[in-house]
Amino acid sequence: MATRLQETVPITITPIHPVIGAEIGGVDLSKDLSAETIDAIRRAWHDHTVLLFRGQNISGEDQLRFADQFGVVAERHIPKAGATANNSPDWTHLMPISDKADADGNPIGALGHGELWFHSDKCYHERPHRTSFLYGIEIPAEGGHTKFASLYAAHDNIPDDLRRRLNGARVMQGYDYASNARLSLDIDLDNIFHYIQPIFVTNPGSGRKSLYVSRLNTMWIEGMDRSESETILAQLFDITEDPASVYEHAWRPGDLVMWDNLATLHARTDWPDGQTRMLRRCTTLGEPLE
Ligand code: SIN
Secondary structure (H helix, E strand, O other), X not given: OOOOEOOOOOOEEEEOOOOOOEEEEXXXXXXXXXXXXXXXXXXXXXXXXXXXXXXXXXXXXXXXXXXXXXXXXXXOOOOOOOOOOOOOOOOOOOEEEEOOEOOOOOEOOEEOOOOEEEEOOOXXXXXXXXXXXXXXXXXXXXXXXXXXXXXXXXXXXXXXXXXXXXXXXXXXXXXXXXXXXXXXXXXXXXXXXEEEEEOEEEOOOOOOEEEOOOOOOXXXXXXXXXXXXXXXXXXHHHHHOOHHHEEEEOOOOOOEEEEEOOOEEEEEOOOOOOOOOEEEEEEEXXXXXX
């Protein structure tokens, strides 16, 4: 369906945290945006890694049209047959993120209810999803915030001798669709998505380096004794979650947040039982990291 082109107006870029994130003003995502506006948003995204657009009234098609300006919109990976849960509903490009159920009690969205640990979308595939676009529709009265952590700050905060030691290292990333906790290191890898990725990633947009590990997905450092890998990863997870480099977003309906999965982790806080939450997500496909 044809959409109206928004007249090109200078966007405003207002940092929302000292380390990560900016709010973008002057943009109506229900309209087509000019090439100049998209370029300005892309530059802001490279600079701030998480962008917030408040007060948007957009359809799924609007969301996909906007995402399409930043890469190929990704399709769903159906959980592997051996995964411990795969009962999320059918969708291809737009993913309802919700704990709501239909009249038969079946989930209408993915990721269910409650806290989620820090992670990076699809880091356990050869082509991780580069950008995620999450739109707030129904927000609980308390909690259900999304936290964003800067992986640039994490990289810079590793003690120098450890950073030198880890140069060139690779990590096993994995995900069990049924687990909201750290993966068992003895899990049968054939039953879950998993992929070996570099521990440090240079961002193609900014040229900055990230520490590409997360508590939910990173299983071990390749080629390292298991107990030493556990000790180092515990230290690295704490560095990625340093409260000084985390922005916690309290959602309002109509918020659209986009973020760079190569430069950030995200996590979710809990909300009370009996309150429901509904957001809508799409992502773009990234390039292989090596
Ligand atoms: C996600 O991990 O993509 C969803 C985050 C959220 O529900 O806040």
